[in-house]
Amino acid sequence: MTPGRDRPPTVLSELREKARTRLDPVHWDFFEGGAGTETALAENERAFRRLALLPRVLRGAGPADTAVTLLGDRAELPVVVSPTAFHRLAHPDGELATARATAAAGTVLITSMAATTAVAEVTAAARSVRADAAVWFQLYLQPAPGVTEELVRRAEQAGCGALVVTADSPVFGRRARDDHNGFHDLPAGLTAANMRDLPGAPPGGTRDIAMSPALSWDDLRRLRAGTRLPIVLKGVLHPDDARRAADEGVAALLVSNHGGRQLDAAPATVDALPAVVAAVGDRLPVLLDGGVRTGSDVVIALALGAAAVGIGRPALWGLAAEGEDGVAQVLAELRADVAQVMTLCGARDRGDLSRGQVVVRGQGTAPC
Amino acid sequence: MTPGRDRPPTVLSELREKARTRLDPVHWDFFEGGAGTETALAENERAFRRLALLPRVLRGAGPADTAVTLLGDRAELPVVVSPTAFHRLAHPDGELATARATAAAGTVLITSMAATTAVAEVTAAARSVRADAAVWFQLYLQPAPGVTEELVRRAEQAGCGALVVTADSPVFGRRARDDHNGFHDLPAGLTAANMRDLPGAPPGGTRDIAMSPALSWDDLRRLRAGTRLPIVLKGVLHPDDARRAADEGVAALLVSNHGGRQLDAAPATVDALPAVVAAVGDRLPVLLDGGVRTGSDVVIALALGAAAVGIGRPALWGLAAEGEDGVAQVLAELRADVAQVMTLCGARDRGDLSRGQVVVRGQGTAPC
Amino acid sequence: MTPGRDRPPTVLSELREKARTRLDPVHWDFFEGGAGTETALAENERAFRRLALLPRVLRGAGPADTAVTLLGDRAELPVVVSPTAFHRLAHPDGELATARATAAAGTVLITSMAATTAVAEVTAAARSVRADAAVWFQLYLQPAPGVTEELVRRAEQAGCGALVVTADSPVFGRRARDDHNGFHDLPAGLTAANMRDLPGAPPGGTRDIAMSPALSWDDLRRLRAGTRLPIVLKGVLHPDDARRAADEGVAALLVSNHGGRQLDAAPATVDALPAVVAAVGDRLPVLLDGGVRTGSDVVIALALGAAAVGIGRPALWGLAAEGEDGVAQVLAELRADVAQVMTLCGARDRGDLSRGQVVVRGQGTAPC
């Protein structure tokens, strides 16, 4: 950036550029790319730019309190780390670095079933930093007998606080970058650690993660019957599915289009949020991920009724660029920015934000 | 594409670029260009980008079944090959290659009256691959006496399954590229084979295809009276015309703006589809062509009520790039992508898709 | 244009580029530029691109009849030549060339009060080509006593068919290009010929054209009382002004923003047209100018209720590029294109077009 000429980089954009430089371009593409034409990917960010926040003034709110409570876990900021695969591909410290930084920031890490570090090690790393650190386990329901049960048992034993069941993946996404780069397997030395020693796995080897279009609400019901952990359903965009999920007793929803990596035609998540909140917002907490890059994005989602938001790629940018410290920088920056935006909106906490503060740019009316 | 820097090519975009390289630029312009300012051409694609699909989750749909039944013919995918002229200009194998690849893919070829291969040879090529291959014949109603009748007779004898009457061409389109390039006649050695030996044609020569603004519903009624073949009316965009067509007993409609090659001011076909479906969707099947490039485009059209869609230029890209195999690649890619998108939408088949799953990006509401 | 790579030029765009090359850049800027930020100028064209035409099919319309009747004058095409100043600045033959080409095309020329050729010479040139050629006289009401009266007398004596009173110019437009280029006076040898020998003019010299914010409906009423010619009010955009004009007995309206040369914040004329037609379309003919470049633009305006449209800059492009023949090419091209678009819309004549055929792109609904 040349002073006087261009807009300068931000904390996140600088980490992103550093990550791009450090990573093998093929791995960068894996993390950064999306499905198909990458329309959903681009729209996730663009949709936030179409919305504006009406500030309130002179409310005497005092310093912003960014903390929220999520399924009984306190998060110091309304931003959790959404599940993403293969953190050791981004940085040698992998999920351990992410877990320590997230725990130190005082928020929830949703560790991926496709992590390169086993869930027990992830929770241990988080708890080494903060005794009550919250880690949730992301789960693809597995059609093979006994596999899901074993994964749930491990998550429970590791002390996870919730199961985040991904519902948007009845099949793997078609990612043109990975196809083009021929990227389909982890490099030697990295494994999907949670998939080791499962029923049906080769001795000492890992099972592949299966995605199945046969999965149904029945499978979710069976899962729920077999665990004491609350279930967060991830990938819900249609209000009718949100209602069904509430009826089925899930504890929370995560409005997500899988970061634009599954259905390329999916709407931006913040475009889908209002209808989901209208459908079930009074029954259970609704989270959102996809395209969140600034404090404004977070506060817009909160004002539209989200209990919290998740970040995916930004955490990976921090991790790839500077390891644990990079993830810490991302979360610190977002926390500061959320506090700033809340204060500028006249809000002390999430409860002071309301849907009437969100307007569509150029229309002056609330999104629908 | 450089890994880490750009979005990679897709199967279709690579075939398109290869076709552009292989073809005489003047012939490329003939296939690729449109009428006037090429606004309709560009809008056909752009309009799909304005729409999004709301996926449904956990429906236990199982693997997607992309097959549809069209006028009694089974198509393995809801994508037919729409009529385009002069396939031998794209590749020496011409319509024979297109017919074999389309038959092998198990879907319908609508062969053009302006083909460089006679309809009987086209159907024979298709049936050499699959005994029950479906070929429909595209027809411009001819004002000269006896010509239409003879064409219909040939289509019937060739075993065509339907007549696709083009209604959007009371006059030739004004194509600036062709005018600029001086492209008005087929090169030596190529002929509009269906127009040979017709009443009024010079001995051994071909009649020109006539387009007439005098044609009316009366002409269509006469055609219908003289054939046992079902009639698909192509080029309908106005709901009042759709109603009239249904009243006249046509078997199906094809919502089309002739690939942006006739009325440059025409709306994108997917913008026009909902009103046509609302008008007659319960009375007869409605197909659509124009701008279909991905599985998402196909599924959006199906969810809005289309029975199937047609592709024009993509088949020509495949043909020009790699002959029969190129067409096969295009159809295989679209079938795979349709299956992928249906599965991601929670749909086993077309019947599981509904209009409520289509939303306008940035609005969260259904298109009208 | 390279075949296979770019969209080719059109008749109008080629004439425009040729004009740009031939003209002194300062004079090009005078003709081509607009007021202020040139937003109104750009929007006039852009607004047409936002609209689409729904074609009708199989109506048996036959060849299109592009002729219309305007205040009793027959025009072979629904395109008149709107008034523009200083044609001799564009070409040595000036208004004489424009008049001959327009008469030959069989349509109306609205000659400007700021012409470089006197109205009597203009009408004579037109009538030398076609005995009943229609020429209307554009008039700025002059506050000085007797001036307007003398101008009206000359227009009547010259055989003009109507007075086109420009209402959008209570003051000269602020044109950044002309200010920057220091262009404020006609070069030596050119004069505003209609302003010669008027009351108060220096002997043998010309009066300046006055624009006055004091002009009111009273002045228009006085004008009307003193002439037998019908009055067309030009520059009306607000429906309340349209109603008032109808009440005042004007014969027709010309919806215009002066080609974007006066109020830079004015809406595109085709955006303003529907409300004006809704207000007075049943009482008097409504014409439109501004941004008309293609037959589609013309037919969109007609379908929205315009009786005809005017072109300004396109006629000047033709004139500057190739004199009389260039103007003839522009009118021939537009006539052919209008006929083409009407036929593609299923219309034999203007009466077959209806507002229901116009939709907003991406909305599927009529403009309001």
Added chain:
Amino acid sequence: MTPGRDRPPTVLSELREKARTRLDPVHWDFFEGGAGTETALAENERAFRRLALLPRVLRGAGPADTAVTLLGDRAELPVVVSPTAFHRLAHPDGELATARATAAAGTVLITSMAATTAVAEVTAAARSVRADAAVWFQLYLQPAPGVTEELVRRAEQAGCGALVVTADSPVFGRRARDDHNGFHDLPAGLTAANMRDLPGAPPGGTRDIAMSPALSWDDLRRLRAGTRLPIVLKGVLHPDDARRAADEGVAALLVSNHGGRQLDAAPATVDALPAVVAAVGDRLPVLLDGGVRTGSDVVIALALGAAAVGIGRPALWGLAAEGEDGVAQVLAELRADVAQVMTLCGARDRGDLSRGQVVVRGQGTAPC
């Protein structure tokens, strides 16, 4: 600008470019930049481009009278100079130049609490040019005891006509350019002169300006009780806050997003104006600043109900480029342009403008 090729510069754009050249790039960034992604900054200008003005014709309005009365002060144009910090950073003459030019133009200067010249010197400079020059004092309510009171006393003694209380700044904006450039302190020799010798300041030194999220309507009420000056509340965008402000007895509102320097997610001010006017327009005058660059922008705001508008950066461009004369040029240009646009709209004065004259481009309807 090359004649015949590009749009030429305007008075304001030329001054802006000259300012950019003259200023230290770091200082340019301070004046020109905004918060966060600079979305609010860009939208302020863009939103005006989305709106159009419907002119009225033949109203006999006569020459435009651009004068307005604001809290009893006459302004020769409906454009005041909004408060901006550190004018001596832009030009050695600083606020004295701004004050003289603004007084000479006959309008109101809102001098900033963060000025580099004390308010008494600013008012003296203004009055040296025009005895009744109006200067208002912009105030951030200070939480420390006695500070606000002393500032108010000084403003009163200096003869300010109003207190403009900034309500949009419970915290400093996060400006990426300044952070990147490391610009956080005034260069040696410049001070925030109004902050000198205040309670709690170091001897001979200045207090920092405090921003506090604890400030509330109670603080405003105390302020009002302690001064005879009318209070203008600046930074209101939400209609509920506008209503509350009216209930609290403020004399006027200034709809502002602080030039895009505080809440990056804020809507464009002209998008927020209609709802504020609808809420309180009949109870107190509503002003607007943000993105005003042309006479059209001013008149659009007036037609939507603003009593006047403020300019921030344009005055700084003039000041940095050419000192007092530059500011004078900016105000003269805007006055001339406002008069031009009002006349073209058929308005003699602000009272002749109405909301019905404002339409959204491409929609033909009024903004909401």
